[in-house]
Amino acid sequence: MAKLTIGFGVALIVLGAWGFFGTGGAHPTALIPAYFGLALAVCGGLAQTENAKQRMLWMHVAVTVGLLGFLGSGSRAVVEFTKAHGAPLSDTAVVAVRFQVAMAVLCVVYVGLCVRSFIAVRRGGKLAGQAGD
Numbered sequence: 001m002a003k004l005t006i007g008f009g010v011a012l013i014v015l016g017a018w019g020f021f022g023t024g025g026a027h028p029t030a031l032i033p034a035y036f037g038l039a040l041a042v043c044g045g046l047a048q049t050e051n052a053k054q055r056m057l058w059m060h061v062a063v064t065v066g067l068l069g070f071l072g073s074g075s076r077a078v079v080e081f082t083k084a085h086g087a088p089l090s091d092t093a094v095v096a097v098r099f100q101v102a103m104a105v106l107c108v109v110y111v112g113l114c115v116r117s118f119i120a121v122r123r124g125g126k127l128a129g130q131a132g133d
Contacts, residue, residue, distance in 0.1 A: 022095075
């Protein structure tokens with residue numbers, strides 16, 4: 001799971017950089033996914049240890065970051081949609097909502113995979129592809 005966490009972290013960093021540079025660097029809030037991605041990548045790096053307690057701690061921190069990322073970006077996207085009251089969104093708002101939805105999707109998929117892995121570990125099994133993690 002640590003490598004998967006780093007992968008999702010890199011994906012969020014790329015999403016944030018794409019949003020920031022894609023808007024001409026005018027909107028620093030477009031980097032928010034990159035900050036969450038950096039936190040995930042650091043947690044994933046710290047989880048690559050033989051110490052099971054440390055690995056468990058950092059993976060739980062990482063899934064919490066992912067959950068907060070989903071809740072934050074998902075709620076912001078819903079607020080932007082409802083704020084318009086039926087009027088079309090501005091071009092800037094459309095771009096922002098797309099990136100918020102993309103971040104929410106990445107984060108909820110990550111959280112889902114983590115929960116699935118945590119359940120499998122609790123039951124005593126290992127998921128496929130976890131032999132090296």
